[in-house]
Amino acid sequence: MAAWLPIAARRISGDLLLVLQTNIPDYEVWERGALELPCFENATSITLELEGLGLTMPPSGIFARLTNLQLGCIRLRGPSMLGEAVSSPRCPALQKLTLSGTSGLGNLTIHSESLLEMTLTRVHGLQQLNVTAPTLKQLEVLSCFTKGRMILILPVANISAPQLESLMWWDDSDPKFTQLGKMENLQCLSTFPFTIYEETDHVRELQNSYCTRLLRRFELIHSLRFQLVNDLEDIITNQQYLMEDITGLPDITFMFLDITGNGHSFVPSSFHLLRMCTGLRKLSLTFCGTTIRPE
Structure with missing residues (x-):
């Protein structure tokens, strides 16, 4: 060579x-x-x-x-x-x-x-x-x-x-x-996947904070690609609900929402986001079998 x-x-x-x-x-x-x-x-x-x-x-x-x-x-x-x-x-x-x-x-x-x-x-x-x-x-x-x-x-x-x-x-x-x-x-922003429930994995908690920090940087964006992840395989009992950490989203008109539910309900977490999107005009939902993350 x-x-x-x-x-x-x-x-x-x-x-x-x-x-x-x-x-x-x-x-x-x-x-x-x-x-x-x-x-x-x-x-x-x-x-x-x-x-x-x-x-x-x-x-x-x-x-x-x-x-x-x-x-x-x-x-x-x-x-x-x-x-x-x-x-x-x-x-x-x-x-x-x-x-x-x-x-x-x-x-x-x-x-x-x-x-x-x-x-x-x-x-x-x-x-x-x-x-x-x-x-x-x-x-x-x-x-x-x-x-x-x-x-x-x-x-x-x-x-x-x-x-x-x-x-x-x-x-x-x-x-x-x-x-x-x-x-x-x-025009378009994509963030780290957001984990819906608290886990013992400290890295996932950091990634959630990266996601919310990035969202707070922008006030107006045409489209947002957001990923919700529930990695819990067992029944949810005493796990802390983390969606309340997201207190606001940029003003967007188009959302790509990718959901990894692993058999759990995604409705409350999705509605939590959509309530903040008062100017939303178009929504794309994708249901994923496994978490979308780079290895």
């Missing part, structure tokens, strides 16, 4: 799709070191799925035509910062950035004049996220500041995206640590 990639970088003028499948144990993958990604000056789209192999970003060069970059199951290594490589000086045409199941990225700082869509899913170990993207329309951040069922850190995020229209934020949204900036054009 190390020998082949530079050859490909000189020849490719369109799309690169590279998927590695291996049965090598994780500890052996880590010991094998890392590949250095060459600068693909003429590539328009790069998708890498490396099954946990290490990858270092090129220290120099310009991805002049790159509009789409997707990195999955990659251990980012080396001194070169990913944020520097995908920012406008070196990626002047980038429109879509997707990171999924990556590790080794503690700080992601991006300054992009062209970026339109950005999706971060399970970027393990992320401690700081700084995004300045005046044209960004869609942002999704899912389980980047958590690992499994343990909360690792308080995230430090600073997002400047004044043209943002769609936000999915499934992570901590404490205003002390998460600065989302002015999003006056926001």
Whole structure:
């Protein structure tokens, strides 16, 4: 791979799709070191799925035509910062950035004049996220500041995206640590699933607080995607009802309501939300067999 990639970088003028499948144990993958990604000056789209192999970003060069970059199951290594490589000086045409199941990225700082869509899913170990993207329309951040069922850190995020229209934020949204900036054009919001009854799972309680914090940030949104979850498998007896923690919703006209009831009644919890939606004009109900959460 190390020998082949530079050859490909000189020849490719369109799309690169590279998927590695291996049965090598994780500890052996880590010991094998890392590949250095060459600068693909003429590539328009790069998708890498490396099954946990290490990858270092090129220290120099310009991805002049790159509009789409997707990195999955990659251990980012080396001194070169990913944020520097995908920012406008070196990626002047980038429109879509997707990171999924990556590790080794503690700080992601991006300054992009062209970026339109950005999706971060399970970027393990992320401690700081700084995004300045005046044209960004869609942002999704899912389980980047958590690992499994343990909360690792308080995230430090600073997002400047004044043209943002769609936000999915499934992570901590404490205003002390998460600065989302002015999003006056926001049309669609999606929050962490809300657990209806108290559980012994401390992580679920934190996720409920993330959900309510995010809702309090906005007064007017066209559409809201909200998920109600009842994970209790047994009969509900002395469990505390948590819906009263939601004291208000943004002024919305369209709600996507996803419900995971596990055989329990969802009517009281649903009505609790709908009573707050005095301007609602359209409702979409989806009944799910299992909880919708990123693993």
